[in-house]
Amino acid sequence: MHTLSREGLGLRAMVLTMAAALTITLVSAGDLPHANAAPQTSNLPTLNITLSDADASHNTLSYVHASKDNKVATTMTVEDPAGVNSISVPAVGEIKGRGNHTWKLDKKPYQIKFAQSTALLGMASAKTWILLANAADASLMRNKAAFELATAIGLAYSPESRWVDLRVNGTYLGNYLVSEKTEVKANRVDLADPMGVMVELDNSYGQAEPFKFQTATSKSLFVLKDAKAGVPDAGSLPAETLTGWNDIQNTLNKVDAILAAPQVDWGALSALIDVDSFVKFYFVLEQTANPEITMSSIYFYKDGLAGKLFAGPVWDFDTALGNFDRARHLGSDPQADYAKNAQLLQQNGNGFFFDLFRSKDFVKRANELWQAGISNEVGLMPAKITRWESEISASAAQNFAVWPILGTPTLLIPGGKDYHSTYAGEVGYLRDWVTTRTTMMIKEQGPTPMLRLRAHLQDIGWQRKVNTGQVAGTIGQARRMEAFILETPDSPAVANIQATAHVENIGWTGWSDTSNIGTTGRGLRMEAIQFRLTGDLAAQYDISYRAHVQNEGWQSWVTNGATAGTTGQAKRVEAIQVRLLAKATPTLPALP
8 A cells, every 4th residue: 555645746847827817907916806814813824815817717626626737827915913924915826736645635735836936934935835735634743843853953955834724715725834845946955056856766656757767776766856957747858957867867776786785885875875864864754754765755866967865855744653553564653663664664665774774884873963963853843743733723623624534534544543533632642652752762862882683584594684673584475583693783782682582392592692592504483582681781771672473463562581472372483673772761852
């Protein structure tokens, strides 16, 4: 199942249909038809859009909704109760639909475009803006939370956004998030080189795009989203764009091959990618447990032939942050290491970040940036949710009067969460999920010793090494794990880690160091495992682990000597995850 939403078609050359009508009628913008009223709620701006097309038959929402490619000329104003960001004189523009799965929902997302660059709601001036409906997100906050985190940790070109009440032709359509569009433009993804390009990993919808390619190794599908020199709807690419497009394909193929190798060549990889952007991008996707990470809405850009490959900007978090609460493979568990394992957990899509985390050097840089400030920004997320609840509760009440999804089954089928009966309950669920996840992330990241795990598997032998929290073993292959080795590279901590395994025909092997737990060459299944810590390590950390078991799937996380797996049931362990978590429960920071 991959009905996850993503951004619609990228920026193309667009001509405002209103221009001809204005030339004929010779009226000023202020004379154009426009529906206006007082702000919808007292503490949010109201965006008023009036459909003002030269063809009067187009001036209905039913026409806009008939096809997301139907562009309709508009006039637009903003009523800001604070009196700061109002647009009083109607601005000429257009509206169209956008999205894929989200476009199929009753509450539609839109794209608006002004005739002139406009500093909408205090954001940097641009023509094109996205109106995110957040139709399947009853907190109305998930996209906002992710965008704000990406901005706070310094991920370049992260989209700014503002909540508004939206009225079209005087009819209130609900609470919307006005966001910057992910496009190559000044004040957006501001590439300088004429051959600069931006691509999207799009395993979900990319086959419908005119400019696409699959990487040679993993067969991941990438599409050309935008470029400094432009991307036409069809036909030949401009020469500069074509050169940049061919260049980024070559880079992605090289990265793909390096990451798929038994050992990641860090020197070769770090020469191709901007490591810090990949780390920051990872932490946003990990903190939010965004299931999109393997499939779509995952962007990369390269500013010319001499530039490195950058990760970002972030986009599309409707399904993240626990909005799938009945689907572990789609990120429901706030305690799980998700983004670094998503390709294995989903058994589908691209595995760049799983393979990045097999590199000790990438893990080290991630820990450095975490301690340098990312941790604090992640820690602020629950407090921000509380602040936002106060800011948009009145708007949310009116939104759900129009779109009464509270107390109903999920719009994310299958695996989504049923919506709480109240908005406060929905926000409380999100805040609790984020608090649990934030606490786990802070306990796991930073100065915690790195674990390095290697599994011995039926018909495969010794698998390649993985790092803290990553899956060792296989899922969906009915393959027994027979043994494993656990190390702590660059640290003596391994001397304070012990393990025992319950093995077919043997029983418990007894506590020992983790240099080789289980058996090899005997075809015996491992059925259960236990870990424990000793010495100084035991005073500072808990060892946390879980097993993927035949006919059961992933069991719950256990710690410090508890059993993961089964005994007396003749069930094989197929995969495991192991990590160290600091014992101390962190105090999350307050907003200034």
